[in-house]
Amino acid sequence: MLKVRQQPFKTAVLALVWGWLLVLVLAPNLLVVGTSVLTRDAGSFIALPVNLDSYRRLLDPLYLDVFLHSLYMASVTTLCCLLIGYPFAWALSRLTKPRQTLLIFLLIVPFWTNSLVRTYALKLLLATNGLINNALIGLGLIDEPLQMLYTEGAVIVGLVYLLLPFMILPLYSVFEDLRRELLMASHDLGAGKLPTFIHVVVPLTLPGVIAGVMLVLLPAMGLFFVADILGGSRNLLVGNVIKNQFLDARDWPFGAAASILLTVAMAVLLLAHKLSERRLGNGESKP
C-alpha cells in the first residue's frame, strides 16, 4: 500500500530533479561546448565554421602560464584552508551539540552577504590607509604603511576567506562520524598520539579532506572578481581570462574553451576521487 502511494510523489520529485538538471545544467553546458567549437565573429559574436582553433590557442604558452599560475594560487589557497579548516573542524566536532549548532550557524552567516560586498570589505581592511595599517601604526609596530592591497597575497587572503567554509563543512561531517572508541582502542593498543593521528584519524577523515579540496581548488581558480578587486585587475586567475574574453575581447569561442578547460579539470579531480575511494575501500576490506 505504502509503496503505491509513494510512487507519484517519487516520480514528481525525480522529474523535477531531472528537469532541473537538464534545463539548468546540461543545456547551458551544451551551449558552452557548442560555442567553444565555433569561430569568433566581430559582428555576431559567434559564426560557423566549426573548428578546434580555440582549444589550440589554449596551448599557447601565455595561457598555459596563466593556468599554471592560477593553479598555484588555488593550491596555496587550498592548503591554507586545509591548515585552518582541519583543526577547526576537529575542535568543532568535540564541542557540545548546542555549541556546534551555534558555531556552524556563525560559519554560515557570512553567506547572507553577497561575496562581492565582502570582498570590498576586505579591501577596506588591507588598504594602505586601511584599518590594519592604521592599527599597526597606531600601536607603533610599523612606521610606514605596509603595501598589502593589489598583491597576490591579498588575493589569496580573499580566496581563503571566501572559501574556508567549503573546506570546514565536509571535514566537520567526517569528524562527526569519527568514533571515539577507535581512538581509545588505538591508545589501548599502545599507539601514541602521533601514530594514532597518522594511522587512524587521517585515513578516516581523508574523504572529507578530498571533498574539501575539490570544493575549494576549482572555485579558487574562477573567482575573477577577487583578483580584480584585491589583485589590481591583472590576469591572476583563469577566471579573469574567461571574463575578459567574454566582456572585453569578445572572443566567445575562446572564453568558452577556457571555461571547459576548468570543467574538465574538475572532472579529472572527481575521477581521481572515485579511484582513490575505491582503493581505500579495498585497503580496508583486505585485513
Added chain:
Amino acid sequence: MKKLALAGLVAVTLTGCSGSDEPQVLNLYNWSEYMPQEVLDRFQEETGIQVVYTTYDSNEAMYARLKLLDDSAQYDLAVPSTYYVSKMRQEGLLAEIDRSKIEGFDKLAPDLVNQAFDPDNAYSVPYLWGTTGLAYDSADLDGAEVTAWADLWKDEYQGTVMLTNDMREVFHVGLRVLGYSGNSTNPVEIEAAYNKLTELMPSVRTFNSDAPRMPYLEGETDIGMIWNGEAVMGKEDMPSLEYVYPEEGVIAWLDSFVIPKNAKNVDAAHRFISFVLRPEISALISADIGYATPNLAARELLDESVASDRASYPTEADMVNAEFQTDVGDEAMQVYTKYWEMLKSGR
C-alpha cells in the same frame, strides 16, 4: 552584481509600462559617475518620465550588452565613445536621430560635430568630451617634475603607478612614448608598444577604470593615468592631486548620445537629449563631474573657477600633440587584444 540587479530592475519596469496610463520610462545606459543625479531628478520632475539609470565601465562591456539585448530593447539611450559610435553605426545597431525633435544642436562646438566617425551626426549627439592624462600626488612626490608619459618609467615610481583598465588608452601611452600614433593599426608598432609597456609593468600597482581617482585618494598609487573629470573630482577631496598634460600628447575622447535601433521609448530619448543640451543643464553637468561640455552656450554660463580650470578646459598649448581616439578596425583590435592579454598576464 550591482549591474545585474539593475538589469533586473530594468526588466521589471519594462514589463510594467505597457499600459498607456503608466508613467513613461527612459532606460539610460551610461558610464559610471557620468551624470549628476540632479539632472535625472529635474528631468523626471519636468516631464514625468522616470529615468532608469544603468552604468558600465568600458565601451566593450556596453557594446556586448547592447548587442546581446538588442532585440529585447532594454535601453533607450547609451553613451559610447567616438570609435564605438562608428562601429555600432556601421553594424546597424543605432537608430537615426530625428534632428527636428532636438533643440540646441546648433550650439555645439563646430569642431566637435560632423566628424568622420558619424558624418552629419546622423546617429549621435555629443555629450561630453575629455582627456586622459597624467595624475600625480604632489604631497607624496614632493618637488617631482612630472611632465611626460615617459616619466612613469622612472625607477623611483616603482610600485606606485596606476593605469586605466582600458586597452586602447594604455596602448595609446605606449605608442606615444615611442613616437607613434595612438591610433596605430601597424602590428609592428603595437608590438613595440607592448615591449615598452612590459618594462612598465613591474611599476604598475593596479589597473582601474571604475573610478580612476580612488587609488590616488586611497593612497595606493602616487602617479599614473587618470581621466580629467576624475582628476577634478579627486582634487576636491585631495588638493595635492595634480593633473598634467603630458608632452607626448594627451588622449582625447568624445562621448555621444546614441539611440539603439530597437529602443522602446525613442521619443523620451530625444527629449532627454534636448534637455541635456539646454545651456544651464550642460553647465551644471560640466561643473559637477569635471568633464568639458561641447555646448558653447553652456560654456558662457560656467563659473569662472570651472571655465578656467585647465584640467577640464585645456588651453591650446595643452592640446598640442593631443590625439582623438579613432576606430582602428577589428583586425587591429585583435592584435591589441592579444598583447593586452599578454601584458596583464605578465608578472
